[in-house]
Amino acid sequence: MKKLESLITSADNQRPDPSRRWFLQTSALAGAGFLIGCSEEPAAPTGAETAAPAMPAEPVDAAFNAFLRISSDNTVTVVVKHLDKGQGVTTGLPTIVAEELDAAWDQMRFEFAPANAALYNNTLMGPVQVTGGSSSVSNSWMQLRQAAAGARAMLVQAAAQTWGVAASAVQVSGGMVTSGQNSASFGELAAAAAELTPPEQPELKSPDQFKLIGTRLPRLDSNAKTDGTAQFTIDIDRPGMLMAAIAHPPRFGATVRSVDDAAARAMAGVEDVVQTPRGVAVVADSFWTAVKARDALTIDWDFSASENRGSEELRSYLKELVAGEPGGIARNDGDVEVALGSAARVIEADFEFPFLAHATMEPMNCVVELSETGCEIWTGSQIQTLDQGAVAALTGLAPEQININTVYAGGSFGRRADPDSSFVVEAVMIAQAINGRAPVKLQWTRENDMRAGRYRPISQHRLRAGLNEQGDIVAWHHSMAIQSFLAGTPFAMMLQDGVDATAVEGARGLPYAIPNLKVDQTLAEIGVPGLWWRSVGHTHNGYVTEVFFDELAQAAGKDPVELRRSLLASQPRHLAVLELAAEKAEWGAPVADGKGRGFALHESFGSVVAQVVDVSIGDNGVFSVDRVVCAVDCGIAVNPDVVAAQMEGGIGYGLSAALAEAVTLVDGEVQEGNFDRYLPLRISQMPEVEVHIVPSEADPTGVGEPGLPPLAPALANALAQASGKWIRKLPIGRQLQA
Amino acid sequence: MPIDLTVNGQPQTVDVPPDKPLLWVLREDLGLTGTKFGCGIAQCGSCTVHLNGSPTRACVLPVSAAAGQEVTTVEGVSGDAAMAVRNAWRKLDVVQCGYCQSGQMMSATSLLASNPSPSDEEINRAMRGNVCRCATYVRIRDAIHEAAKELEA
Numbered sequence: 001m002k003k004l005e006s007l008i009t010s011a012d013n014q015r016p017d018p019s020r021r022w023f024l025q026t027s028a029l030a031g032a033g034f035l036i037g038c039s040e041e042p043a044a045p046t047g048a049e050t051a052a053p054a055m056p057a058e059p060v061d062a063a064f065n066a067f068l069r070i071s072s073d074n075t076v077t078v079v080v081k082h083l084d085k086g087q088g089v090t091t092g093l094p095t096i097v098a099e100e101l102d103a104a105w106d107q108m109r110f111e112f113a114p115a116n117a118a119l120y121n122n123t124l125m126g127p128v129q130v131t132g133g134s135s136s137v138s139n140s141w142m143q144l145r146q147a148a149a150g151a152r153a154m155l156v157q158a159a160a161q162t163w164g165v166a167a168s169a170v171q172v173s174g175g176m177v178t179s180g181q182n183s184a185s186f187g188e189l190a191a192a193a194a195e196l197t198p199p200e201q202p203e204l205k206s207p208d209q210f211k212l213i214g215t216r217l218p219r220l221d222s223n224a225k226t227d228g229t230a231q232f233t234i235d236i237d238r239p240g241m242l243m244a245a246i247a248h249p250p251r252f253g254a255t256v257r258s259v260d261d262a263a264a265r266a267m268a269g270v271e272d273v274v275q276t277p278r279g280v281a282v283v284a285d286s287f288w289t290a291v292k293a294r295d296a297l298t299i300d301w302d303f304s305a306s307e308n309r310g311s312e313e314l315r316s317y318l319k320e321l322v323a324g325e326p327g328g329i330a331r332n333d334g335d336v337e338v339a340l341g342s343a344a345r346v347i348e349a350d351f352e353f354p355f356l357a358h359a360t361m362e363p364m365n366c367v368v369e370l371s372e373t374g375c376e377i378w379t380g381s382q383i384q385t386l387d388q389g390a391v392a393a394l395t396g397l398a399p400e401q402i403n404i405n406t407v408y409a410g411g412s413f414g415r416r417a418d419p420d421s422s423f424v425v426e427a428v429m430i431a432q433a434i435n436g437r438a439p440v441k442l443q444w445t446r447e448n449d450m451r452a453g454r455y456r457p458i459s460q461h462r463l464r465a466g467l468n469e470q471g472d473i474v475a476w477h478h479s480m481a482i483q484s485f486l487a488g489t490p491f492a493m494m495l496q497d498g499v500d501a502t503a504v505e506g507a508r509g510l511p512y513a514i515p516n517l518k519v520d521q522t523l524a525e526i527g528v529p530g531l532w533w534r535s536v537g538h539t540h541n542g543y544v545t546e547v548f549f550d551e552l553a554q555a556a557g558k559d560p561v562e563l564r565r566s567l568l569a570s571q572p573r574h575l576a577v578l579e580l581a582a583e584k585a586e587w588g589a590p591v592a593d594g595k596g597r598g599f600a601l602h603e604s605f606g607s608v609v610a611q612v613v614d615v616s617i618g619d620n621g622v623f624s625v626d627r628v629v630c631a632v633d634c635g636i637a638v639n640p641d642v643v644a645a646q647m648e649g650g651i652g653y654g655l656s657a658a659l660a661e662a663v664t665l666v667d668g669e670v671q672e673g674n675f676d677r678y679l680p681l682r683i684s685q686m687p688e689v690e691v692h693i694v695p696s697e698a699d700p701t702g703v704g705e706p707g708l709p710p711l712a713p714a715l716a717n718a719l720a721q722a723s724g725k726w727i728r729k730l731p732i733g734r735q736l737q738a
Numbered sequence: 739m740p741i742d743l744t745v746n747g748q749p750q751t752v753d754v755p756p757d758k759p760l761l762w763v764l765r766e767d768l769g770l771t772g773t774k775f776g777c778g779i780a781q782c783g784s785c786t787v788h789l790n791g792s793p794t795r796a797c798v799l800p801v802s803a804a805a806g807q808e809v810t811t812v813e814g815v816s817g818d819a820a821m822a823v824r825n826a827w828r829k830l831d832v833v834q835c836g837y838c839q840s841g842q843m844m845s846a847t848s849l850l851a852s853n854p855s856p857s858d859e860e861i862n863r864a865m866r867g868n869v870c871r872c873a874t875y876v877r878i879r880d881a882i883h884e885a886a887k888e889l890e891a
């Protein structure tokens with residue numbers, strides 16, 4: 001709590017640094033001169049129109065606010081405050097701006113915002129700059145609409161003044177401002193317009209006036225990501241930069257007793273070997289050399305305080321916890337025990353989930369340039385404000401002296417929202433250990449990335465439900481034992497009455513009308529660091545609730561979709577999504593022998609998603625996933641094609657985990673070091689995917705995560721239909737082949 | 739010991755340990771960072787380049803094994819198949835984080851160069867070695883079909 005408070009204070013202290021490129025450049029040279037001379041095509045001013053003052057050689061930007069600049073070359077640059085990790089935010093946020101600005105899509109550009117919580121905090125998460133919780137579009141929605149609508153009003157005002165007409169006589173469309181015979185591009189008006197004061201309450205469009213939102217627009221990051229020019233952290237190069245590779249403790253919490261680095265130091269190209277509280281690092285002139293030298297270190301580790309249990313011991317521990325007295329009660333409607341006691345039938349099931357690695361394609365990394373007056377960082381971070389705080393604490397610099405240059409991240413799925421800023425802190429520690437004498441790039445190997453932690457926590461669940469004579473569900477009791485996502489992090493204040501709000505999400509909010517419903521939780525003490533992993537608590541709770549629901553439907557002899565329908569009467573969004581998925585997938589049509597069709601529905605991050613999964617299964621239990629039909633209500637779909645892409649991605653990521661992913665420990669050591677043992681989904685396993693979006697005029701909600709939770713339960717329900725076996729333990733692996 | 743190789747049509751000489759993988763020579767010594775590091779053990783395909791036209795995992799190929807040979811990376815790949823792949827990737831907006839996509843496109847280009855009209859089956863077989871954690875696989879398949887159509891036209 002204290003830590004977070006200090007972060008909040010430091011965030012408040014931040015002010016934009018005028019020397020930085022993103023800051024306003026409303027200099028006098030951008031005067032009236034180039035109101036004449038810019039054609040609509042940015043790069044090609046033609047001679048005929050440029051009789052008056054010569055074009056400035058360099059385009060000049062005019063800043064309208066912290067999010068939006070218009071250049072004399074007629075490009076509109078949106079300052080994107082969120083990390084791009086593939087979710088399409090560099091297209092989504094510019095779409096919102098372009099819409100309210102009435103810009104043309106081909107004039108839109110973007111750049112990443114600096115770390116500055118005073119300007120760029122997540123409006124849904126307080127004074128912290130965060131990319132997470134599938135909230136990039138939803139938290140920016142009103143902020144960017146207002147920023148863009150204000151800028152539009154300033155352009156209109158500037159045009160009105162230039163032409164001597166009333167503002168009401170000025171129109172804006174497709175990046176052009178017109179009134180009668182007069183017309184000007186944004187670029188021509190930008191400098192004058194940016195000097196004006198925006199209206200306090202700029203008028204926003206109503207959804208029926210949207211021209212760009214809801215249409216398919218080309219992604220703004222596609223070109224750079226298809227010609228090798230997109231810059232990820234791994235691609236950053238600084239003059240004199242050294243490469244670092246690190247040896248982490250093989251068990252969590254182990255410390256170094258002694259290091260023999262003679263062989264490493266003897267290698268050509270090795271600059272230094274340094275010990276940090278997070279491991280022993282080799283600094284060298286190339287990454288290859290650094291890795292070879294790291295592997296030549298002999299390190300004696302002290303395991304006296306480390307987590308030395310393996311997955312099996314941890315599983316027994318969780319089973320004990322889930323069978324005991326609950327640590328906290330998350331929801332308690334009616335009286336579950338009484339209802340279970342008088343039920344005609346009681347159904348029970350236990351569910352098990354493993355640790356999961358994020359296994360982003362780009363292993364974690366960070367570039368640091370450290371001096372006495374500041375620290376320059378290049379990385380992909382989901383929580384820049386925490387990183388600034390952590391680096392400030394480490395260096396004694398003020399948070400505003402920590403400049404974080406956000407670059408593309410090769411995936412994240414939650415991994416780069418690291419509450420202790422592990423890889424950033426490590427890189428800074430290494431830079432400190434060499435006295436900042438050169439910029440340092442810390443690059444984790446895949447093995448570092450797999451074994452140095454942060455995983456979706458393991459968990460154990462016990463479900464009990466009561467059915468009455470008619471097969472109605474009269475009681476539902478969900479108990480879980482799980483490691484807290486929040487304990488020990490700056491977000492620990494979200495732990496209340498022994499309940500970790502993130503760990504119970506998706507279970508606590510069960511949407512079905514069941515009169516007696518209890519969800520309780522016991523938090524496990526495990527020394528393996530946990531972390532949010534694409535959809536967080538919904539990863540396990542979506543599975544448990546939707547698979548168990550189908551088990552109950554089967555026990556009651558009811559169609560599982562029909563049973564859901566009957567219990568969702570007061571949930572119109574859920575119902576609409578259910579109907580759309582059922583219709584598109586032809587739910588109810590006969591399913592051939594050797595095939596299965598399963599349904600699941602789950603709400604997360606404000607969106608409701610239903611999926612129908614089709615499988616084929618052989619007598620030997622080998623199966624394939626053939627098709628997924630997905631229906632989503634995410635409010636207004638700003639970019640329907642990006643929504644579809646995120647559903648496809650969530651489905652693939654969820655399928656990968658369901659089929660084969662598990663991080664296992666033996667004596668505290670992670671067994672899976674690379675993709676030979678931690679098995680990611682491959683193209684041959686990817687089903688056909690259809691995405692259908694429920695039309696909506698409600699404000700946008702999440703899409704990065706909500707596509708994931710229904711996949712695994714819909715798959716398990718399909719497999720149960722085809723094989724008669726319920727999968728209560730993930731990953732599925734070879735369970736059906738037994 | 740200096741090693742000569744041709745990269746994207748340009749003769750290059752690098753003075754590096756002979757066991758240094760081609761991936762790191764491209765990235766660190768030649769400044770070609772479009773080719774990515776994902777696993778280092780030939781399991782993910784992020785580092786796929788063409789060696790004399792064939793898709794090759796640069797993370798496990800000692801640079802000495804590329805001596806005297808033609809290496810092509812995402813920055814230099816050209817020809818009808820490569821252009822068709824790039825166009826299709828952009829038209830269908832295949833990319834998400836983008837990190838795996840250089841490797842995906844290099845593998846797809848090789849596939850189309852040898853089989854201008856692959857089936858889903860053939861695509862799955864040729865692209866199995868390229869992991870995409872963002873799971874852009876549906877679009878990769880569609881984009882390869884799209885590129886095949888462009889090549890036919």
Ligand code: FES
Nearest residue numbers: 776777780783797
């Ligand atoms: S980095 Fe070469 S195959 Fe993964």
Ligand code: FES
Nearest residue numbers: 835836870871872
């Ligand atoms: S696009 Fe992210 S790993 Fe493929």
